[in-house]
Amino acid sequence: MELVVFLITALVSVACAIAMIVSKNAVHSALFLVLNFSAVAILYLLLHAPFLAMIQITVYAGAIMVLFLFVIMLLGAEQGEGNDPIRWQQPVAIVVGLLLLAEGGLVFFRSGNIIPTPGSGTTLPTDPGATGGLAELLFTKYLLPFEMTSILLLVALLGAVVLTIKSREKEGVR
Amino acid sequence: MDVLYTLLTVLVVLPLLGVVVNTFFIRQGRTAGLVASGVMVAAFVVTLVILVQLLGLAPEKRVVDVTLYNWIEAGPLHVPFGFLLDPLSMVMLLLITGVGTLIHIYSIGYMAHDARPVRYFVYLNLFVTSMLILVLANNYLVLFLGWEGVGLCSYLLIGSNFERKVAQDASLKAFVMNRIGDFGLMLAILGIYKHFGTLNFGAIFPRAAEVMGGQHINFIGGPIGLATAICFLMFIGVAGKSAQIPLFVWLPDAMAGPTPASALIHAATMVTSGVYLIARNHAIFALSPATSNFVATIGALTAFVAASAAIGQYDIKKVLAYSTVSQLGFMVAAAGLGAYTAALFHLLTHGIFKALLFLAAGAVIHGAHDVQDMRRMGGLKRAMPRTYWTYVFGALALSGIFPFAGFWSKDDIIGAAFHNYPETGTHPIIGVILIVSAGLTAFYMARQIALVFHGSQRDTSYHPHESEPTMTLPLVILAVGALIGGLINLPSFVPGIGEGLGRFFEPVFVGSDAIPFSPLLAGLTLVLALAMGYLGWQTYAHRTWKAKFRDPISRFIPAFEAFETAFGSDEYVQFFIRGFRATASFLSRIFDPLGIDGLVNGAARLVGLSGVGVGRGQSGYLRNYTLVFLVGAVAVIGYFGFAALR
């Protein structure tokens, strides 16, 4: 059962990913990506990470992708790939990319069991509301990274402001 | 001993003093001449004192070896700056200072109108210094110092009229050809050092047979005797300095120098140092009969070739120059035969009468306002009688006419050729060549006297005059010498003074046989000389020509053209020069810039080009960059991943 769900979701996520990178229209791409993210969120549920699944939907599929769509609309940039000036790039890129995949697959599966301590049974929470474990870790062991992310966001904020507000000033001057 | 030490030092320093004084303090030509002559007179006096001192010693003690100071002391190599006085060097000293003094005095007058007389006297004094060092050296390196020193002075004197192209060419040619000879000599010296571990004559000659006997070195063609190799190399030096085949071409050209210099350097002293070298190294030459024969053969051939060439010359000095080459051939032949006394005897007499001839020729040129072409002369006997008579004396001596000096010395050499030596036997062919050469000598001297002094003056654009006394006095003195020079080594049957020189040399050339006087040979040679002289006289004395004529005998002798060019000897030199120039310019124009430097610059260009190539990969397209990133990532992951699979 679980396997069937996994397979279907996996199929969907891969299909969406491929659709995303081949779709001509950026809006379509964005939507495919949202789908993909959602599929992955389902996988998170299967993997006993309900809180993450939720974040995946709200933050990723929700906030970030909305931002994407917003910018696409703003710039009217859904089309806009003209002639390829470096035509050879695409086939080569695909070949090398597949090489990377093949390499990964070959390495992983020729060496048999890759996880040294297979999980048997789980103590991970299944309830989306049970975020206690996560929270505890975040505020104890991972306090520093947690604080770092906050400053990271601050810097990103500052940067975004710098990069956009200034231009308005300049244009105002003109 | 101490007296001789001082005397020898003083002797060498005297002309050097002249050099220094004239270089730094004298600007006036005549004064310079007086200074130079003054030191020469002093040197001659010192030489006489030395002679007296030497004669005061017992004959077997007449070897004085003094060391002034240590010149080079490099590890095992010890080269003292030292002198060796023995009868051999004594005789050379007498010749150098004696004839040298006369030539210096003569030069005062001769150079009176020259542009740079001071330099001339400086060179002349420097030459005497070097020559003294050469003959006094007690080891090879000091000898080499003098040897190259005289070469340098020769170069400077030949080139002293450096505005003229002839002088430039001749001086360079002289120096380079001498250097080629010096190359051989130096190599011989190196070989000697290698095997003896020393360069001192006194330590080498007594051990020569012991060290070199039976030694061989590997050469390209197989083993050759050590002594033979060294003697052969040494002979290259002799050939260069004493103008033997094949290195004689520089000497005729050297006549571009002032005539008195030619007299001193290119007739009396420097060119004979080759003969001196063989005599000095007789102990080594004795070990190599093969080389001795070779030397004798070359000498004889040179004598003949140069004598023939002398017939074909129109330049008064060139005739004498080829004559000198020819006479040097006689001496070298004698030395090669082992007749060292004869060689040195002829060296001495030749030194006197050839100096005389050159100086007289100089007086002719001087009196004829620098005309040297004999075809423009004729009948000068009237204008310059003293010069004429001294010239005749010199010519008779050179031709070997009894009783002049040349008769005795030349006869000794011819006698030696027919002498049966224990090692090498008799050399009749060499003897015949020498006799023929002696005949030719008489012919070209008669020709020269006839052309220069007899008949009528063919070019009257100048007014010949007799030279001043400072010039004619030395001529007279030398003429006397040319007449009586034979006295020093008359045949042994003459009581008291017979074999004088030979006996004097006894301690040096131990075991060298005295050559018995052969009336038959002497008579034959004399008759031939007289006949040839008469022939020459008849051919040239009674005719009148225009100023530019062709020699009459060119009609009879098809080879006359060969005589004129000395058998094309300059051609082979040109051949080498062309080859040298072609090689040098190929290397410098093509091989060096394109080959060697081309590789260097090519490497640099390669670096530059690959830089451009890398830069072209930086296309500006971000997607290319990420592609390269991915390729790198695949490689790195692959490396690690497959490391895991191993």
Place this chain on the structure above:
Amino acid sequence: MNSMQIPALNWAVIGAPLVLIVWATVLMVVDLFVANKRTIAYLGLAGLVAAAAILIPYFGGQAMSGFSDMVVLDDTAIVLQWILLLATAITIFLSIDHLQRLGIERGEYYPLMLFTTSAMLLMAQGNNLIVLFLALEWLSIGLYVLAGFAYPKIRSEEAAMKYLLYGSFAAGFLIYGVALLYGATGTVSLPGIAQALTNSPGLASNPLTLVGAAMILIGFSYKISIVPFHMWTPDVYEGSPTPVAAYMSAATKVAGFAALLRVVQIALPPALVPQVQAALAILAALTMIVGNLAAVAQTNIKRMLAYSSVAHAGFILVGLVAFSPGGTQAFLYYLLSYALTNLGAFAVVVALENEGEEHFALSDLAGLGWRRPVMGAAMAIFMLSLAGVPPLAGFFAKFLVFTAAYRAGYWWLALIGLLTSVVSAFYYLRIIVNMYMRESETAPRTFATPLLRVGLVVSALFVIVQGLLTYPVLQLVPLR
């Protein structure tokens, strides 16, 4: 619900970054009320000084860790942090007049720089992959913005965009590598990884471990411009405001190497060393070769310096390849000399730039040495030092690095390094040629303030003196 126990925090461990973060936040606010942006710059400098000063008491003491062992503070970290602070300070010096001339002076610049620097400081002391990852991203985001600071100059924007895309692409590799390593070892703490790998012997040759390690290596390599992950470098350096390029070439590189050093020193079990060593050696060789060759063909000074910084990344990496205390010393020594020299060189480029005018062509340097003796002499010294000519710091650095490589058995790497040094001399000399041996009629103006000149003299002297005082400098980081 269990009561959550927030552990006692050892703030001192992150003292320096903390000071900077706080100070940067304060400056952001101050900026709103201060019209003269120069003041912000000087205040920023004060913050740097404070951060440097706060480290002094801990230098030479016991290494300490904090925040659940997320970060450590040892002498190596302190030295690296000092280098970083010094580099940042110099960058701010360079920026003050320059931004004004270019008309892009804005108060956010300095807080941004302090924020970025604090990320670098954290990289120097991170003891956990996630800390390193976050610091790297934090630092990157700061740099993207700084690179684009000359907005709306298109080159600046292009630089920022290329950097950003390339950087996030690489970040994907880095975090994926972290994920794999986590999968293999169950931890992202560096000592933890080392322990796990040592405890279960098979793990070191587990493909997850190795591929994860490879991807982490790739992720850091891009930041320090290791070939073939270097291609953003020239374009970004060229387009960024020059002080920012200087900052990237000096500080970022130091930070990236600091992180890499920590990872390989702490996390790597002995069993893996030979393989990583070989991989690093090949990368170092490639970097030296490509960087130097590409620099030869450049005519733009900034691009040339960019490629030169690529090449130097290779040289520095050689010190890491050695995997020995001597190598680490050499590595740190090299970083110091390189950072100073490169900042000096960029300072000269800064002096050549004015709004609307760019004088980055080599020919713009013609005659500079004679018109501006101090600047010229300093630049010549920097170039010779970068080329590795004794007795300047760059030579000692190279010597130490190559010695370490040879001691580790990598003689061929030392040879390649030496030969590519020769190639590098070619383009460094070309700058000197232009400054001293060519004349120019249309010489561009230079904008060297007294401050800049003093800075140049000081750093030039330092480049000379560092070589002569190599031993004391080396002693800053005792052999462990």
Place this chain on the structure above:
Amino acid sequence: MVPINYYVLLSALLFTTGVIGVLTRRNVMIMFMSVELMLNSANLALVAFAQARNDIEGQILTFFVITVAAAEVAVGLALLVGIFRTKRTINVDDISTMKG
């Protein structure tokens, strides 16, 4: 129970797709999306490993990655907007004035 290898393989597939997307697309927006896909695949792997190891730390890491992705997107989009204003393009190949 789904074998952990499946998840790893899936994440690798997604990762590669993202990589190829970055390499082949010229629309900067889609390139950003591809990068997001790469980060997302890493998250998937992390979560999968967390499950396999029965260790919640992996999930924490995912949390951080999402944050980073968001921050990057924020800055990237701000930059993109700026570029679009001056150059009127979001084609990455048009942003290639510097090369060599």
Place this chain on the structure above:
Amino acid sequence: MTSLPILSLILWLPLVGALLMLVPLPARTAKIVALLASLAVFVVSLLLIPGIGLFNSHTAGLQLTETMAWIPSFGINYRLGIDGISLWLVMLTTFLTPLTILSTFESVSTRVRAFEAFMLMLETGMLGVFLAQDLFLFYIFWEFTLVPMYFLIGIWGGQRRIYATVKFFLYTFTGSVFMLLAIIVLGVVYGRSTSGQVNFDLQAVTKAIQANGLGLSQTTLRWLFLAFFAAFAIKVPMWPFHSWLPDAHTEAPTAGSVILAGVMLKLGAYGFLRFNLPLFPEATHFFAPAIGVLAVIGIIYGALVAFPQKDIKKLVAYSSVSHMGFVVLGIFALTPEGVHGAILQMVNHGLSTGALFLIVGFIYERRHTRDIEAFGGLWKVMPVYSFLSLVIILSSLGLPGLNGFVGEATIMFGTMKSAVLGWPFAAFGLTGVILAAVYLLWMFRKVMMGDVNQNTAAMRDVTRTELAILIPLIVLIIGIGLYASPFFRTMDPSIEALVGPGSKLVANR
């Protein structure tokens, strides 16, 4: 024994002079200050002269050593010392530099302070090479010499100065890096085989390597030999690594050429003696014949290529290739005579070729051309000049009685006696002596002989300054030529230890 650090004094005094050039003095004053500084160095170096000074010519080892720890963790010391091999080269340097600086009084008029500063820096660099007794310290000075020379050629040089100076720098730099690698190897391996501590002390390394080869294989030692050889052969320069030399010499300002030919070329030959021979006795024996062949080719090739040159400086430059071939030949003869001759010949070449570049510089100053064809008849208009030139040319072509001969002859004796080289090398080497006469006298003939032309008619004879430069040189040229023993004697113990019986070089035979 005095405690005065005399070697350090000699070494650093010039640098002090160079720093003085930072003071903005007027050009003339700067020249005088520089001259005084270099003279001071010379005077101090006179304190070394054996017999009257501190140098003891009876011991083979290093003397007046000064040691100071510098980078202890890498076994790097500031270690100076002098022995019979380096003594005269040090003296040559301190002697030539003031003369060269004096020559700039009339020839350099732009950027004077910088010029003099570089000259003095160069002096420190060169002295450092001769004095350093630590491998690392040696390398530092070795490389450092490139820098001032690079500037001297590049700033004050002729038309193609940039090409020439970059080529000079890069070519020699390339050779040096191989040496640096070898130095690293030696230091590390020495450390490994003894205390575990890296050590670059030359004496210690030499001793250890002679004792047991440091445990390195024969092949490795040979490679190391070649690494050192690469650096030195390029510097000498030996054929076929010479192509930087003509360019550098031709384009360099006179003073630069003088120092380049006079001292810098000696650095390479000195390196052979100080490093290749003692460190790698076996490899030295193995390679000596091959190196001998290169040296002989260099002798002949340099002479042949010198001959057709139109540019006088280029001619002299190629003559250096030829002359330095003799030096190398002497060294690799591995006989005491050969090494004696080689060292003296280094000094001789420094004097003669330095002087040659000076005299070429003098007429260049007057006519701003170095084209042989442009001159002629100088013997008439400049008699004193021509006379002095003649002496120098004769010295260069190895006329007995002048210094060149003593060196060349001694080298040749050594070559002939050598067990590794032998007579063919001597014979072919000697042909170089013939050729030297050809090209030098050819040049003399073209420039000094002949009639004056409109270009040369108004040339004035040597000035007092020029005379003051040439006279000391000529005095030494003649002095060494006639009395070489004192020079040789001081080298003797050191050379004996290097190649004499009982040394490793001989024992290996």
